[in-house]
Amino acid sequence: MNEKHITDVLDNTALASLPESEISEMRAHAVECKPCGDAFAAAQVSAVVMRERAQVVIEPSPFFQTRVMAALREQQAESVPALLRLWRSSRALVSSMALGTVALAVLSLTVSAPATTALDQTASALSAESVILGQDGEELTYEQVLNAIYTDDEDK
Amino acid sequence: MTVSDLSNEEGEWLEQQLSDPDQGTVENSLVASDLADRVLSVLSPEDQQALLMIDGEQASIKEVAEVTGWSESKVKVRAFRARKKVREAMERLLGSRDKKPATVESR
Numbered sequence: 001m002n003e004k005h006i007t008d009v010l011d012n013t014a015l016a017s018l019p020e021s022e023i024s025e026m027r028a029h030a031v032e033c034k035p036c037g038d039a040f041a042a043a044q045v046s047a048v049v050m051r052e053r054a055q056v057v058i059e060p061s062p063f064f065q066t067r068v069m070a071a072l073r074e075q076q077a078e079s080v081p082a083l084l085r086l087w088r089s090s091r092a093l094v095s096s097m098a099l100g101t102v103a104l105a106v107l108s109l110t111v112s113a114p115a116t117t118a119l120d121q122t123a124s125a126l127s128a129e130s131v132i133l134g135q136d137g138e139e140l141t142y143e144q145v146l147n148a149i150y151t152d153d154e155d156k
Numbered sequence: 157m158t159v160s161d162l163s164n165e166e167g168e169w170l171e172q173q174l175s176d177p178d179q180g181t182v183e184n185s186l187v188a189s190d191l192a193d194r195v196l197s198v199l200s201p202e203d204q205q206a207l208l209m210i211d212g213e214q215a216s217i218k219e220v221a222e223v224t225g226w227s228e229s230k231v232k233v234r235a236f237r238a239r240k241k242v243r244e245a246m247e248r249l250l251g252s253r254d255k256k257p258a259t260v261e262s263r
Contacts, residue, residue, distance in 0.1 A: 042246035053192035054212025
């Protein structure tokens with residue numbers, strides 16, 4: 001070790017993980033070699049600050065949780081009235097729309113089928129053929145048809 | 157970074173560390189941690205992470221590789237580069253201490 005510079009060893013391995021025997025050899029070399037002495041001193045201080053840095057746990061302030069919980073409560077208190085206000089303002093509109101939809105649905109389900117039948121009956125009863133041939137379905141004679149036509153024309 | 161960049165507390169801690177490294181207090185630990193942050197600022201965040209885990213927390217190369225998802229060779233290279241940079245920065249810092257003007261007192 002004495003004839004070899006120690007900087008490579010210092011950079012390759014964490015100083016804390018080296019065995020004491022190797023550190024003693026490096027210390028002996030560092031006494032004799034100025035550049036290695038400087039490197040060794042720097043590595044020693046670096047190892048200490050890294051160790052201390054790793055041990056320092058950054059803890060939040062004791063009031064941190066209190067402040068966070070207070071902020072959450074405040075936010076919740078603000079959000080609930082906002083929702084209530086929104087519901088109050090739109091409640092009448094939403095209710096009337098819902099009632100209208102229900103009424104339309106009920107009407108379309110209950111009234112549409114009979115209405116169609118009545119309409120068909122009316123349409124068939126008032127067809128041109130039935131008017132000409134008579135409501136009771138009896139066939140008119142040729143003279144009766146001509147009389148009906150000419151009588152209408154004379155009335156006009 | 158030179159000694160003149162350090163706070164009074166950091167300068168005092170450095171002097172104490174060089175003269176009596178075994179004497180440590182909680183306050184000194186905090187000062188050392190601040191000094192570590194200064195030195196680590198020369199590194200990329202990834203190199204800082206690797207060096208803090210290996211040299212600070214005594215994690216193995218394999219553990220760092222598992223945590224970071226890097227290959228073990230990448231962890232080794234990062235740790236080597238980071239350790240070398242930090243050591244060189246610390247050497248410059250200690251060297252500047254010798255050149256500190258006599259008029260500049262720590263307090």
